[in-house]
Amino acid sequence: MHESVEDYLNAIYRLRAGEKIPLPLSQIQQFFAFSRGSVHEMITKLDDRGLVVYQPYHGVLLTASGEKIAQAVLRRHRLWERFLTDLLEVPWADAHKFAERLEHTVPEAVTERLAKLLHNPLSCSLGATGRDGEVCCQRLVTLDAGSSCQISQVEPESLEILQRLQELQLNPASQLQVVRHAEAGTTVLVKGTSIIIPADIATTIWVVVTNTSEGGTA
Structure with a gap:
């Protein structure tokens, strides 16, 4: 599948972050810094291919087929990020840039070998449900004090945010325990350090x- 198609589907999926409501085209335009005309043209093509449903004046939704492709692209991206950060100790912001290239070019068989090498790291789709309907991927700010978790991803995944996380010495494998939520931020324990x-x-x-x-929640 063409790289631009995967990029659009992945962007729609990530910008919606699991919500089942139409995504305004203006958000896609802002995400890519493309013209409104070029975004509308691509969305129309994706609609014709059955990968999205475009609702004029409302926005766009992924179909089941489009969401499946987006999730596969995101999974490849996360695996390459984990490989680069965990095994090669590449800074997260740099790993993100490299993963954006690798996610489109590596065959599925290699992706599965990579997952096996990494011992199938904890991850899940945004808003996806696990066993017994439990949400398996949640925003950090929704967790109660005392909860333990592992960073899976950040959305939006901008270089600025990744660089700020690097300054806090956080990466995709970081194990956290929530201490409290406050207006200024969330306090967590990482390897015993607050x-x-x-x-x-x-x-x-x-x-x-x-x-x-x-x-309960602090």
């Missing part, structure tokens, strides 16, 4: 819960 993640950054972090708290 870290305050600024509020504007904390809201972008999606995690896989590894255990839940016994108490």
Whole structure:
């Protein structure tokens, strides 16, 4: 499949972050910094191919086929990020840039070998449900105090956000325990060290819960 098609489907999926409501074309235009005309043209083509449903004056939704492709692209991206950050110790922001290239060019068979090499790291689709209907990928800011989790991804995944996470020494494999949420940010424990993640950054972090708290939200 053409790289631009995968990029559009992936962008729609990530910008919606699991919500089943139409995504305004203006958000796609802003994401890519493309003209409104070029975005409309591509969305029309994707609609014709059955990968999205375009609702004029409302926005666009992924079909089941489009979402499947987007999830596959995102999975490849996450695996390459984990390989680069975990095994090669590449800074997250740089790993993200390299993964954006590799996600389109590596055969599926290689992706599966990579997943096996990494011991199938914890990850899940945005807003996806796990066993018994439990959400397996959640925003960090929704977790109760005492919950333990592992960073899965950030949305939006801008270089600025990734660089700020690097400064906090956080990466896609970081294990966190939530201490409290406050207006200024979320306090977490990482290997016994207390870290305050600024509020504007904390809201972008999606995690896989590894255990839940016994108490309520702080």
